[in-house]
Amino acid sequence: MIATDTDILAAAESWRREGRQAVLATVIETWGSAPRPVGSHLVVDGEGGFQGSVSGGCVEGAVVEEAMEVMTEGTARVVEFGVADETAWRVGLSCGGRIRIFLERID
Amino acid sequence: MHLDTLARLNAERAARRATVLVTDTGDGTQRLVTEAEIDRDPLADTLRKALAAGRSGLVEADERQIFLTVQAPPVRLVVIGAVHIAQALAPMARAVDLAVTVIDPRTAFATPERFPEIDLVPEWPDAVLGNRVPALDRYCAVAALSHDPKIDDPALKAALGAGCLYVGALGSRKTHAARVERLTQAGFPPEDIARIRAPIGLDIAAVSPAEIAVAILAEIVSTLRRPRQDR
Known part of the structure; x- marks a missing residue:
């Protein structure tokens, strides 16, 4: 079972070694009742498959979309989801929190 | 992140040694600091505190937003x-x-x-x-x-x-x-x-x-x- 953030980082490494692409997403800041703590990881592969979670399921879909862009461009970026953000409502961080996520490609 | 950095981080963790990954969220530059290397790091005090608390988090240094990924060994x-x-x-x-x-x-x-x-x-x-x-x-x-x-x-x-x-x-x-x-x-x-x-x-x-x-x-x-x- 992939349960801990250690496993996520190990998965990211083994994916790269198998020749799969990988983008790592890390929760860097939270406000209010964010579902996953700072430091939580999600890793996304070139096909959009992923392991781990950054929001317990609320915004994972949108994070994977952002990750696919980072995979193509190669530049790290910070994205924010929260109640003030219309996108967040659409993708459903309905718990009332806000999170900032750092996305980086594993090269 | 370079695959080498990730591999070192995973290896340190597997050997049950604490590390802090220091990431500039603005430009994505990174360095991995092991417990033994902390004293020599420019952010030594900050890193020591983060490691003692065992918590990852964002810090400001030279007007840049730096994210510290604290890797304490699994308990x-x-x-x-x-x-x-x-x-x-x-x-x-x-x-x-x-x-x-x-x-x-x-x-x-x-x-x-x-x-x-x-x-x-x-x-x-x-x-x-x-x-x-x-x-x-x-x-x-x-x-x-x-x-x-x-x-x-x-x-x-x-x-x-x-x-x-x-x-x-x-x-x-x-x-x-x-x-x-x-x-x-x-x-x-x-x-x-x-x-x-x-x-x-x-x-x-x-x-x-x-x-x-x-x-x-x-x-x-x-x-x-x-x-x-x-x-």
Whole structure:
């Protein structure tokens, strides 16, 4: 079972070694009742498959979309989801929190 | 992140050494700082604090937003005594991601039937710690549940010596007073002995073995997660 953030980082490494692409997403800041703590990881592969979670399921879909862009461009970026953000409502961080996520490609 | 950095981070973690990954969230530049390298780092004080708290987080340095990924080794729980409470505690501890080992030289207690799929060691704690079972370190929790000083005491001594993050011992206040006496005789300073949680477990009025296991696990989690100054 992939349960801990250690496993996520190990998965990211083994994916790269198998020749799969990988983008790592890390929760860097939270406000209010964010579902996953700072430091939580999600890793996304070139096909959009992923392991781990950054929001317990609320915004994972949108994070994977952002990750696919980072995979193509190669530049790290910070994205924010929260109640003030219309996108967040659409993708459903309905718990009332806000999170900032750092996305980086594993090269 | 370079694959090399990720590989080093995973290797350090596998070797049970703490690291901090320092990431500039503005331009994505990074460096991995091991515990031994912290003193030489420009952010030494900040990194030391983050590591002591065991928490990842964002910091400001030179007007840049820096994210610190704190990698403390995964916590191991070593249970002394393959008793009824241990049967309930071991699978619960695994569910919260602790690596569990149960040690008891009494082969009537330490049977695979009583501990399915648990790392079970039917040996004396002092004989196996440091070889068959990896030596205790700061990132270990030790719960002494055997009720037998011949089995519990050597493990408690090893746990205090290694500075384990949690050390708990089952037994009444009277039993614990006798234990304190023995450890004092053995030369342990009072402040070390005071680190032993006894009676073990948070006070939730637990009665059954499984309830006592919940109380012990809750105490371990609270020790692990609460900032040190609040403990």
